Amino acid sequence: MIRFIVVLISIATLWPTAVTMGDQPVDDKQTPIRVRSNGFPKTAFEYAKLVEPDLGVPPTVNLDEAVEIPLYVKGVQRYGNLGRTCDNPSFLGKDTVSGSTLQRYEGRTADGEPLPNVIWISFARNSSSRFDAVVGSVQMIGYNQESGATAFFESCDRIEPWVKLDKETLRMRGTLPGIEDQNGFNEAFRTPGAVQCVQCHQADPFITNDFINAAKIPGTDETVVPKLDADSPYYVIGGENWDMRTVFVDGNRCFECHRVGMTTMTMFMQNGWNPNQHMPPDDPGRLKEDLSQLLQVWRKGPDNFKGADWIIPPARGEQRKLVEADYPNKASFNNPGRSFDGNAKQNKGRFEDRVDDRQLSDVQRQEIRQLLKDVDDVDTRKEFEDWFEKMGMDESALRKLRAISNGKDAK
Template sequence: MLRLLTLPPLVLAPALILCACMAYPLNPHHIYAFVNPQKKQPSKTPDEMTEVEKKAFVEKLLIEKGLLDPRGWNFPKTAFDYAKLVEPHLGVPPKIDLGEAVEIPLYVDGVRTYGNLAQRCDNRSMLGKETVSGSTLQRYEGRAADGTPLPDVVWVSFGRNSTRDPAKPFGSVQMIGYNRKTGATAFFESSDQIHPWVKLDQKTLRMRGKMPWIDNPEEFNKAFLVPEPTRPQCVQCHQADPFITNSFINAAKIPGTNENVVPILDRHSPYFVIGGDNWDMRTIHIEGNKCFDCHRVGMSTMAMFMENGWNPNQHMPPRNPGTLAKDLDQLLNAWRNGPASVPGGKWMLPPTGGKPAQVAGDDYPNKAHFNKPSLKAK
């Protein structure tokens, strides 16, 4: 029988901090109480703190709890500056028009359905949130600033709808750029407060609207955020490769085809994050384990899906689900007890820019909490 996993507090903490820091005003009292509930509250109230003081206070707490890398990250301060940094690798980001994107269809008992379906639909998002219709995906070919096509580069935009009240759009708009040849990757994401740019169809809740582009740096910086040390590493979820896929994401097809909007990569696909030099890029690998025949496995991502009801034996391998149950059990044991606990198990770093995949030893300097095998069977 499949043994499910339980997320430890250190995996859940960054998600809560993300909500506190990204979607809502930064409140150091709330974060302080969460990460260190036994100690005194700071002497200043949030209203008395400047934004710089709030950020410094939160960063200090997260470093003390081992949730933040004290070396810092190598990302610019604004989305526009990040776009300039990634341009040599990925060209310019796409112009996002949600009205031209592909809506992700939701189904209940095989019937296309609209609205806030919570956990009732056949193809839930598996992110622990209510699944709402109207989310969109779009794929774009990479282009240089002068319009020259970049065939090795692909961008994907994701309009994630989490709205309850159609009059108050809530969710985010994300875009990921990826160079298939080198593995160079960039992550951009809006805050959850998308109402200045996004509207919803009344009945279906489909997202519509145009996001600011780099020709208006001020608005682009208002719309999009860059990774910051007080937020989780993007690779905590985008772990095996840049693009997360599941039955929710894969329901969106390129019009007129049966091809997924989001590209499917394989275990040989290169991968590194521009600016994420200090990020933990490790994934578990087990020699001879058939779970790795086609792709890498991001255990942090997989654990999140399983916590939300996804049973790998009911879906994998795609053409014959359940036939790799023994391989899965070995993989879960490696995650609980560490890769060295199973024969042939090890931490691996993905190939990058022509360099092959490499083993990450005990001295790997970028170890992060989300890759600490500490999940318990239940």
């Protein structure tokens, strides 16, 4: 049975019954949710309304009640910027700093009724070098364990209005606006943009490693972030056109307990993580040959190996499915041989040789550059620029930019 750290207060008025548009109050239940061409509403409040039937209402994140992620050096808890030398670094390619927190919340309806199959996880990631200059983010992930429905909320970059740091330990503290404060909630959180969250959250909604798993529910040995398995359902509300594929190899023991997101794994490997020193947890290194086979499949592609396939996870009561070459939602980050940062050709756990944009013509690349200049929203433009820097240009991005230019985004 899942034990919850926090039970949200049952407040019938938690979900506003009306929103104000101009000077006229409008019945919120009658107001259509405006969805952009990428499948997601523009505002976090509208996204919360979209996911409510599957996930209830998002929790109000109180970092003071969250569990701090402990960092260790030779088994002793330490504080501050520990670089990459601690026992449990984040493996995200940046320094690991103390003070990050995790929290698990029980799902609730707007009327405060419990949703036993729904959990929410908040993750406050600290990257600050000084206690008086907050650098970091706060994320929320809602997950329905029965259907697989998932929602991703990411804070804005400027979290100082709500988050402070302890001077000695850099622990993040403070409370972010909840949905009862519509304007504040929209100011604090964003909805997914051009970059697909499943680029990292590929195998299932929650990324886990020694850094994340160090946070335990107080008084237990249970991790705050739940551990899912190979049959756990998963789909993203609003992300119907996202690339949900992962590699599967029949008979490979790496898949006995869970799915494997190759872009996530290679990101960790690029930053010093050695799977054979960690997996499987009960006997690290025992599956060395299986790992070698898996990496070989990823280099050359499942189509070139007997027994290797692309699969999409179970979802909405349906079993996992094999998908073929005509899968319509292919994304550039999920090409065989690529690592998280868009590189190819693995060598000793690292990937080299940048993959170029030869799938697009010179005319198409020029069109992308021009369309990008015409994007009025600064945040959207930056998301595309960050994506191109990491992954290169592709036809999916070109289609999205054309849709924006043609005015297909809901106003």
